[in-house]
Amino acid sequence: MIKTDILIIGAGPTGLFTVFEAGLLKLRCHLIDALPQPGGQCSEIYPKKPIYDIPAYPEILAGDLTEKLLEQGKQFEPGFTLGERAETIEKQEDGMFIVTTNKGTKHQAPVVAIAGGLGSFEPRKPLIHNITDFEDKGVEYIIKNPEIYRNKKVVIAGGGDSALDWCIFLSDVASEVTLIHRRNEFRGHLDSVEKVQELKNKGKINLITPAEVIGIVGDTSVKAIVVNQAQHIEKEFEVECDHFIPLFGLSPKLGPIANWGLEIEKNAIKVNNALDYQTNIPGIFAIGDVNTYPGKLKLILCGFHEATIMCQAAYQIINPGKKYVMKYTTVSGVNGFDGTRKEAPKAVVKKIE
Amino acid sequence: MSDVNITIIDREGEAHTIEAPTDMAMNIMEVVRAYELAPEGTIGICGGMAMCASCQCYVLSEHDLPEMQDDEDAMLAEAFYVKDNSRLGCQIPVTPEMDGLKIELAPES
Numbered sequence: 328m329i330k331t332d333i334l335i336i337g338a339g340p341t342g343l344f345t346v347f348e349a350g351l352l353k354l355r356c357h358l359i360d361a362l363p364q365p366g367g368q369c370s371e372i373y374p375k376k377p378i379y380d381i382p383a384y385p386e387i388l389a390g391d392l393t394e395k396l397l398e399q400g401k402q403f404e405p406g407f408t409l410g411e412r413a414e415t416i417e418k419q420e421d422g423m424f425i426v427t428t429n430k431g432t433k434h435q436a437p438v439v440a441i442a443g444g445l446g447s448f449e450p451r452k453p454l455i456h457n458i459t460d461f462e463d464k465g466v467e468y469i470i471k472n473p474e475i476y477r478n479k480k481v482v483i484a485g486g487g488d489s490a491l492d493w494c495i496f497l498s499d500v501a502s503e504v505t506l507i508h509r510r511n512e513f514r515g516h517l518d519s520v521e522k523v524q525e526l527k528n529k530g531k532i533n534l535i536t537p538a539e540v541i542g543i544v545g546d547t548s549v550k551a552i553v554v555n556q557a558q559h560i561e562k563e564f565e566v567e568c569d570h571f572i573p574l575f576g577l578s579p580k581l582g583p584i585a586n587w588g589l590e591i592e593k594n595a596i597k598v599n600n601a602l603d604y605q606t607n608i609p610g611i612f613a614i615g616d617v618n619t620y621p622g623k624l625k626l627i628l629c630g631f632h633e634a635t636i637m638c639q640a641a642y643q644i645i646n647p648g649k650k651y652v653m654k655y656t657t658v659s660g661v662n663g664f665d666g667t668r669k670e671a672p673k674a675v676v677k678k679i680e
Numbered sequence: 681m682s683d684v685n686i687t688i689i690d691r692e693g694e695a696h697t698i699e700a701p702t703d704m705a706m707n708i709m710e711v712v713r714a715y716e717l718a719p720e721g722t723i724g725i726c727g728g729m730a731m732c733a734s735c736q737c738y739v740l741s742e743h744d745l746p747e748m749q750d751d752e753d754a755m756l757a758e759a760f761y762v763k764d765n766s767r768l769g770c771q772i773p774v775t776p777e778m779d780g781l782k783i784e785l786a787p788e789s
Contacts, residue, residue: 368726372725372726372729372731372732373726373729373731376729376731445721445725446721451760451789453760454760454761454789485758486754486757486758487758508757509757509758510754510757512753512754512757513754514750514751514754514755514757514758575758575760576732576758578725578732578734578789579721579725581721593716593719593720593721594719594720594721594722595720595721
């Protein structure tokens with residue numbers, strides 16, 4: 328059982344900034360995220376895109392924002408459960424919440440802050456009629472353990488960075504790698520595209536374009552895939568393989584959170600914005616893009632504000648009746664749980680003669 | 681005011697003829713969201729960067745639309761339910777020439 332003060336669901340910018348604000352109040356945080364890395368949309372969808380409305384940053388790349396937020400909060404030693412989706416929540420008699428992930432990891436906290444953005448990212452499944460029959464029987468939408476492909480025949484479908492990067496990686500692991508894409512053009516980073524070209528020239532990757540996987544052949548596991556290729560004349564043929572990995576990106580789904588008994592409106596969680604961004608269940612807060620209230624704006628900077636307000640309410644729940652006044656970091660400095668201290672340099676007092 | 685009329689068929693097949701402003705730098709995806717013709721969270725997920733295809737639509741009328749850029753083309757190459765008349769709504773700004781435009785939202789995927 329992982330125990331913490333504030334359990335944050337979602338490790339996007341709002342969740343990451345919560346770590347800092349909570350830390351100033353001496354509250355510890357643990358974050359759960361379905362993605363294997365922190366940053367949420369900023370790292371999954373658009374890490375190389377600039378953002379222009381983060382206060383004091385005229386321009387910052389989404390990936391860099393994630394890095395900066397991690398750095399800002401690191402002295403407060405946040406815990407992470409990554410690559411797992413928060414599945415169920417129960418409230419114990421002592422007021423503690425237990426949140427269990429899809430992999431069975433249990434977390435206990437008196438306060439839960441849902442900073443889930445648009446939801447947890449689920450792989451987009453291609454429209455192949457029998458694909459669900461082969462899930463975990465040779466069809467994988469996410470590569471978790473590359474070793475399972477050692478000396479196997481692998482087909483990857485997709486045209487983005489993850490398709491290219493995994494092709495490059497698996498060309499040294501699998502006995503055969505085939506890349507299938509609907510176009511001849513790929514939109515990955517130039518060096519990845521060039522590397523795949525080089526591996527194709529060396530015969531280490533088979534490239535089938537412009538083509539689409541339209542069926543899967545096999546009894547209990549994948550034996551081959553059916554490909555429709557539309558170069559010059561349209562033709563259909565089978566490619567023998569042990570694994571088929573469709574990499575068509577991820578799309579966010581609110582998912583299990585929708586069944587937690589929270590008041591939902593327009594795919595978002597209703598909160599009390601006049602007070603503390605608490606949901607209809609006391610002790611559960613929703614901050615950032617995942618919440619809604621009159622006048623809501625889905626902006627990172629609004630998520631930061633909501634996180635800050637929420638932490639004050641969390642402090643009151645965790646330390647009932649305890650007196651506290653907000654302090655400026657410039658005055659109080661930042662005392663990390665790791666023993667570090669940041670503080671403003673003392674003014675130099677010197678006599679003028 | 682320079683509003684144009686646009687007909688949008690939602691994902692349930694219902695047609696809505698709506699007035700879209702041409703002076704607010706809005707695109708088709710944003711118009712759909714402004715009129716709530718698709719549930720929040722199912723359209724415009726990436727915010728309009730041509731990076732998610734959640735605003736894919738089929739262009740049903742013969743309007744001259746801005747030419748497709750590489751990023752839109754590449755995104756559509758990875759999207760599902762793509763047809764010859766597919767476009768990403770977020771890449772089509774609303775302009776006065778668009779009066780009478782008719783589009784259909786592609787299924788959610």
